[in-house]
Amino acid sequence: MSDTTFSATPFPKVSAMNSTQQFLDNMEPTTGIGKWVCHLLIEEGVIGVLGNLLVCFVILRVKFLHTMTNYLLVNLAVADMLVCLECIFYGLIYYENCKIIDYVPKTFGGKVVFCCFLQSNFLGWALSYASAYNLCVVTFERYVALVHPLQYARKLTATRMKTLIALIWVTSFLFSLPFLFTLKPSNDPDLACSEIEYQDNTFHILLGVFAFFLSYLLPLTLMSWAYYKIHVTLKRQAKALNLQHARAAAYDLVIARQRLVRMLTMVLGALIILWTPINTNFLLCINPTFSFCGSKGFKYFEAITCIMLYFNSVINPIIYELKYKKFRQGLKLTFCCCHKSHGANTVDIAMVPL
Template sequence: MSALNSTQQVFDDEEPTIGKWVCQLLAVEGVIGVLGNLLVCIVILRIKLLHNMTNYLLVNLAVADMLLCLQCIFNGLIFHQDCKIIDYVPKTFVGKVAFCRFLQSDILSWAFSYASAYNLCVVTLERYVALVHPLQYARKLTTTRMKILITLIWMMSFLFSLPYLFLFKPSNDPDLVCSEIEYQDNTFHVLLGVFVFFSSYLLPLTLMSWAYYKIQVTLKRQAKALNLQHARAAAYDLVIARQRLVSMLTIVLGALIILWTPTNITFLVCVHGAFRGQIPFCGSNGFKYFKAIAHVVFYFNSVINPIIYELKYKKFRQGLKLTFCCCHKSHGANTVDIALVPL
């Protein structure tokens, strides 16, 4: 996902007008993403109707997306030559090490990206268990297990991002802060590209696709069984719920494919210019424009996540009304928690 490289790197040797347009767009995108995901956290944490495991996972996902959007704003305003408002250059050796290893390398952006991807997987798998194995839900997904799983996801996200510590080092040139670490061959960059493509894109996408497939197969089988038993009302309700669920999951999967594929293919094929000699397109101006568009598109996934996962969710809409409309009367007399079925 080369979209997570700093915008300064993305637009080296590009026209300032193009760079300024893109970094401003990223800043706006980041602000919208922060506000949208913050709204999700406020609504779910404030409304008791939404206090359950499913919605706490959605809060965790929103936090990861919000941090990624904050990093997007930070990169645009600190690193990009056309838009930066702070021209900070560390003077000490320790300051240069911290700047190059943790900021210039974008390790935080990668960590938040991994956290977003795998928290999204947890939400999908949690709903899979709730819909496919509802009788086993309480036994399989205990509060303790989910806390451990969430902790492991955040730890794994930072662990997977560690290779980016070895991309830049403090420069010996007094006019430069960082310089790219030179390797004897491109093996490190090639392995890094393959690892990132598999761990941040292919693996979570495969897990979610498998969960979506199993949900659809199970719901179809249950609907058929209900029809055979002449339970028409129940079968009709199940078909409607299935259609709504499949519609939401299709949007989720489609958004992932559309918004993540360009950046992941770019990083895999043209990672850090390793193949510019073998693939002419990687060094062309057309590639720079394509990379810029992919950069914007990638972060947009964190912007639309609140829309896909929360605004398509019936109880969240009720919570949104309760949060911003004091005159709205709660219909929470029903004690049955239907939060596991997004309607």
């Protein structure tokens, strides 16, 4: 039975793939690149935890940010924060160049838990699913509020949204269950896990296609379609109000909604840019005949895509600070006692549905 190394990405270790951990472990000591990569991942994780924790703190503390949209952003920030914590945990425990604990469970039960729930990347996949689908929930809430505003209060009650959020988290872990069957406890007392060998590569191919569709293609397709419909609706509303010479407050409300939707679209755009390389790489390397997956250049490419993947969970708080006016106001109100409120004519872009 072949022993396996830990993969730095939240993707399964399959026979057709080189893992980023292999990249980190096999780099020549004189280059220092492997150590640089794992240090960068740990630094990303620390920054991401602090940034997403700040988002939760500001939104929950400032009363004018207590809206359905912002509560969903808190849930998204929690998912991203857990992804960053996982990045730190794996960096400090598993990466050969950075690990601080060389831990191998001694009991069979300990190895089962260690291999199936930690080293198999079950948690990494579950949290990645949660991050993607929580962003889908944010998109769904904005879609109903702006495209079907008359149905908002009836469809999106607080109870239904709580149920939907709970369902997202449960489903994310259920979708990740197949990854429990990629590793098993090793018979070697000095090694924790071994890769499960199947008669052919069918399981890994089906698992790869399943994961690519559910974690990447499906949520991005749904969100892209929803934001397209939202942009069309808001553009039509702005044009109609402009032609009717509507009151300035009504027109400003539409413009404010457009700004918030643009901010959320940037979050989606960052997800597409930062997730596409590693998902493309993952899908291509399911095929064992693709020669690039065994090349030296692939090891560099995979390490870069891994850094990009985790950076997605770091960048969202930065986008909020740069593009979300109400969040900036809440940040000032939280940390600056001399913050001055704006005039009464300022439109609240916290986004009431009408």
